Amino acid sequence: MALSWMAWTWxxxxxxxxIAGLLVVMALWEWRRPGGAQRRGxxxxxxxxxxxxxxxxxxxxxxxxxWLGLLGEPLWGAVALSLLYATAVFRxx
Amino acid sequence: xxxxxxxxxxxxxxxxxxxxxxxxxxxxxAVVNYSVQETFGNNVFFxxxxxxxxxxxxxxxFHASLxxxxxxxxxxLAIEVPLGVAIALSMPRRGPWVSVCxxxxxxxxxxxxxxxxxxxxxxALPDIGLxxxxxxxxxxxxxxxxxxxxxxxxxxxMDVWHWTSLVVLLAYAGLSAIPDAYYQAAKIDGxxxxxxxxHIQLPKMKRVLTIAILLRFMDSFNIYTxxxxxTGGGPGNTTTLLSIDLVKMALGQFDLGRAAAMSIVYFLIIxxxxxxxxxxxxxxxxxx
Numbered sequence: 001m002a003l004s005w006m007a008w009t010w011x012x013x014x015x016x017x018x019i020a021g022l023l024v025v026m027a028l029w030e031w032r033r034p035g036g037a038q039r040r041g042x043x044x045x046x047x048x049x050x051x052x053x054x055x056x057x058x059x060x061x062x063x064x065x066x067w068l069g070l071l072g073e074p075l076w077g078a079v080a081l082s083l084l085y086a087t088a089v090f091r092x093x
Numbered sequence: 094x095x096x097x098x099x100x101x102x103x104x105x106x107x108x109x110x111x112x113x114x115x116x117x118x119x120x121x122x123a124v125v126n127y128s129v130q131e132t133f134g135n136n137v138f139f140x141x142x143x144x145x146x147x148x149x150x151x152x153x154x155f156h157a158s159l160x161x162x163x164x165x166x167x168x169x170l171a172i173e174v175p176l177g178v179a180i181a182l183s184m185p186r187r188g189p190w191v192s193v194c195x196x197x198x199x200x201x202x203x204x205x206x207x208x209x210x211x212x213x214x215x216x217a218l219p220d221i222g223l224x225x226x227x228x229x230x231x232x233x234x235x236x237x238x239x240x241x242x243x244x245x246x247x248x249x250x251m252d253v254w255h256w257t258s259l260v261v262l263l264a265y266a267g268l269s270a271i272p273d274a275y276y277q278a279a280k281i282d283g284x285x286x287x288x289x290x291x292h293i294q295l296p297k298m299k300r301v302l303t304i305a306i307l308l309r310f311m312d313s314f315n316i317y318t319x320x321x322x323x324t325g326g327g328p329g330n331t332t333t334l335l336s337i338d339l340v341k342m343a344l345g346q347f348d349l350g351r352a353a354a355m356s357i358v359y360f361l362i363i364x365x366x367x368x369x370x371x372x373x374x375x376x377x378x379x380x381x
Contacts, residue, residue, distance in 0.1 A: 065361070
């Protein structure tokens with residue numbers, strides 16, 4: 001099947017590969033420790049590991065957009081901030 | 094504690110995964126790919142990095158469309174949810190009129206979106222439309238084709254007419270599920286109708302109202318056909334909501350890269366706001 005209409009670039013392929021990799025890691029994590037590790041965090045929400053990944057990814061997207069809108073490129077600062085944010089989400093949310 | 098799940102169930106879910114992949118995931122991936130490139134057609138693309146995202150984030154046109162979209166969604170939610178609950182509360186719970194009311198409420202939902210737009214387009218015309226002529230006859234200066242305020246009022250009236258029924262039906266389903274024992278207990282305690290609403294009906298409707306608000310929020314944020322047929326985004330750009338602006342950019346100007354970047358920002362905003370709504374409501378539910 002010709003995929004030229006999808007206009008792949010290595011950058012976007014890497015982006016989706018990272019997302020797919022995260023999902024695989026989450027699946028393995030769930031396989032090793034089933035149940036989703038549900039808990040109530042500082043936001044007062046009942047979240048599972050999957051919810052925390054979703055919150056991390058969504059927040060990271062906005063961190064990157066905010067960085068791009070306010071400070072422009074490069075985005076290494078946004079990447080570092082997103083990693084910190086994701087760590088905080090997985091630790092406390 | 095042993096694991097007893099039957100993994101065969103996943104095979105039954107497989108067709109849904111394939112369907113979602115083809116109608117959502119693959120197109121979304123293509124949009125992400127387009128958003129970092131420029132094309133002049135013929136399947137030839139030039140890498141542009143994050144240029145389109147920067148342009149969209151700094152674009153006054155995008156900010157204005159987003160503001161209009163938020164104003165539209167906020168207004169229709171503020172009208173449709175209380176109105177839908179009020180209508181559901183006033184509908185009969187038993188007897189032959191139940192079916193009549195339910196069918197009447199379901200009717201607007203059965204009409205295709207472009208037909209709703211066309212109906213209101215003619216209905217509200219100031220010279221030949223029933224609504225337009227009536228309002229002008231009553232002394233109002235009404236012309237939705239030329240006045241921004243009239244255009245907005247017509248747009249909101251059309252959406253309220255079309256979609257309040259959805260809130261009514263969901264709220265009615267929630268009300269019907271409340272056991273009679275609650276009402277009997279309230280009667281014994283001498284509770285007023287306000288107290289019944291506040292402490293029995295609204296809490297019991299919370300789940301369906303969460304669904305209703307989320308559905309109406311997402312749907313109104315994506316709305317395209319009805320305003321496009323009614324006003325075409327005019328007069329000027331005053332009713333150009335996000336989706337209309339997006340289509341103008343993607344198909345009118347064939348500016349695929351910028352339109353793709355705008356789509357992604359648009360998608361993320363919907364995702365964020367939907368999640369905030371959902372989280373706020375389930376958090377309340379968890380507390381209670």
